[in-house]
Amino acid sequence: MxxxxxxxxxxxxxxxxxxxxxxxxxxxxxxxxxxxxxxxxxxxxxxxxxxxxxxxxxxxxxxxxxxxxxxxxxxxxxxxxxxxxxxxxxxxxxxxxxxxxxxxxxxxxxxxxxxxxxxxxxxxxxxLGAETPPAVTLSDLFAAYEQVTVPGQVQKREDQKRRWKVAREQAWREFIDCVGGEVEFADLTRSHSRKYRDWLAARVVGGHITPETANKHMMLVSSITSTMATEYSLDLPSLFSKLKLQSIQRRRPSFTREHVEKVLLGAGALSGLNKTARMAVYLAVETGMGAEELCALRQEDIRLDSLVPHVRLTPRTGATLKTEFRERTIPLVGVSLLAAKQVPAGLERYFDKAASMSTAINKYLRSKGLLPTDKHSLYSLRHSFQDRLNEEKAPERMQADLMGHAFSRETYGDGHPVAQVRDVLAAMAYRFDLAAIDLC
Structure with missing residues (x-):
């Protein structure tokens, strides 16, 4: 106006x-x-x-x-x-x-x-309070939620948008199946959320889901209800406050140095994978990047001509990072540097297809007996990266920056010089026989 x-x-x-x-x-x-x-x-x-x-x-x-x-x-x-x-x-x-x-x-x-x-x-x-909230049932709410959250999806890749919707749609469908789809949104109470919590708890006891999955679903439903309560100016109670199920924090296992050097980087170990998938594994080894980050890399992110070759992870249009803390610079050393030179434009075959790439790699690793237990996966390389940073006694700030974690104390400046970080990564890099690495 x-x-x-x-x-x-x-x-x-x-x-x-x-x-x-x-x-x-x-x-x-x-x-x-x-x-x-x-x-x-x-x-x-x-x-x-x-x-x-x-x-x-x-x-x-x-x-x-x-x-x-x-x-x-x-x-x-x-x-x-x-x-x-x-x-x-x-x-x-x-x-x-x-x-x-x-x-x-x-x-x-x-x-x-x-x-x-x-x-x-x-x-x-x-x-005089003449306007009342119109009746919107839980069955109708999700479509409105999608419309309200459209602006927040702009920066996501298509694969991220799909998984974002699937996760929330599944949790919401469970919720309305449990409490009833004809319940009006404005009439939601703690009794409805407790009923859903009890339903999830029964599924945990039955071995159908883990406590972590149950808590995630409650978190997603809570996000939907709080977003729409704000949108509709409704004063709903804290529906899921203190309803979290107790769970045992299970740390995903990492690979031992011996396993990576003798098995994963052994002669012919990855020869059955397509080249792009092989390079993805090699890139993950010395960077600790997850599958989504690997598949989001583009030519401008892989900086091989820099004085210290590195990859730069940043959010951009059509690609968001998992959390606000994961924007970072990672020097390239060892087998990861060799792999980056083979795919300077990124993992083009798997652009925005992280789930497909992870599935293909993990299926191959399992079928060839390259995983020490059924708990291990491609993601275990990230945990191995963290373990080696600890063994190398890398400063806490450097570890947080490399892993993309929140630093526990207030941060000042830009962190450690990239050359100093490169030296730490080079010192902890895996040893391998160049002839055993399949770069073709």
Whole structure:
């Protein structure tokens, strides 16, 4: 909505208190009949008033935008507009039933305020709690959730988007199968979430899922409900607070140095894999990268011409990292440097196909007896990388940076020089017979 003045230009002062004052645009006069909007900023501090005026202006313009939609507004739009209007009038929005059942003084105050708004219909409806949340069942909620979360998916690869949706859709389907799809979203209570928790616990006891999986599903359902409660301005209880199932933290096993050097890097060990998959294994050996990170590498990320050859992991359009901490620089040494030279443009065959690549590699490693136990996998190379950093007594900050973990203390500066990191990685690198490495 166009305007020539800033929020601070619309501040006036009366009796020591600052106010935000603005004339209702002519085009909206039939929707907001106040003529001139005068909102107390509730402060005598100019600095605080300027900040409050910015918020007041944002809320006012959001209200006008909603009112301008007219009859095209959905029931949820009208409900949220009523909440915003009540706030602008200086009240917390309450439904008519809540006002009736609440303190008499609140009912009297808001009723008087509504009478004072004359023919301003939107103000009266907001002050008298005339808008109620429309009925949205749990069965209908997921589609709305997908729409709300579209902006957050922009930076994800197609494979990431698919797995993001599948995980949440599965958890949500379980939830509504357990508590009932016709339950209205606004009516959710802790009893529903406890029922779901108990259902998951029974599946854990039956050996169908692990406690970790159960907790993950509760986390996903909680994320959906909290996101939509915020979107719909609903005051839902903390549905899953303190419902987490106890679990034993199982550390994924790592490979011993001997196993990597004599088995995985042994003559002909990986010859049955296609070249791209072989290079992926070799790249993982001395970098600790996971499959998603390996498959996200592009030519600009593999910097072989640098004084210290390295890969740079950064989020970009169409590719997000697993966590905010995993953006990092990893020097290339040993067999990983050799592999990078073979695929300078990245693992093109598996671009955005991390799951397919992991499945192919793990299936091959198992079928050839190259894994010491059924608990080991390609990902075990990442744990081996961490173990070797510990053995090399690499500084904690360096370890956190290389692994992409959060550092436990406040960080300053850019971390260790890349040449210093390269020297640590070179010192702990696996030994191998060059003739045994299949680079073709």
């Amino acid at each position: 166009a305007r020539n003045k800033s929020a601070s230009d619309r501040i006036t002062q009366r009796d020591g208190i600052f106010y935000y004052v603005r004339r209702v645009p002519i085009a909206l006069a039939h929707l907001d009949e106040r003529g001139i909007v005068r909102l107390s900023l509730r402060t005598d501090s100019w600095v605080a008033a300027v900040n409050a005026a910015v918020d007041a202006e944002r809320n006012l313009e959001a209200l006008w935008a909603a009112l301008a939609k007219g009859e095209s507004q959905s029931a949820w739009d009208r409900y949220k507009a009523a909440i915003s209007r009540a706030q602008l009038e200086g009240f917390v929005y309450r439904s008519a039933a809540e006002l009736h059942d609440g303190p008499l003084v609140d009912l009297v105050k808001q009723s008087k305020a509504a009478v004072g708004r004359g023919s301003d219909k939107s103000a009266r409806r907001a002050l």
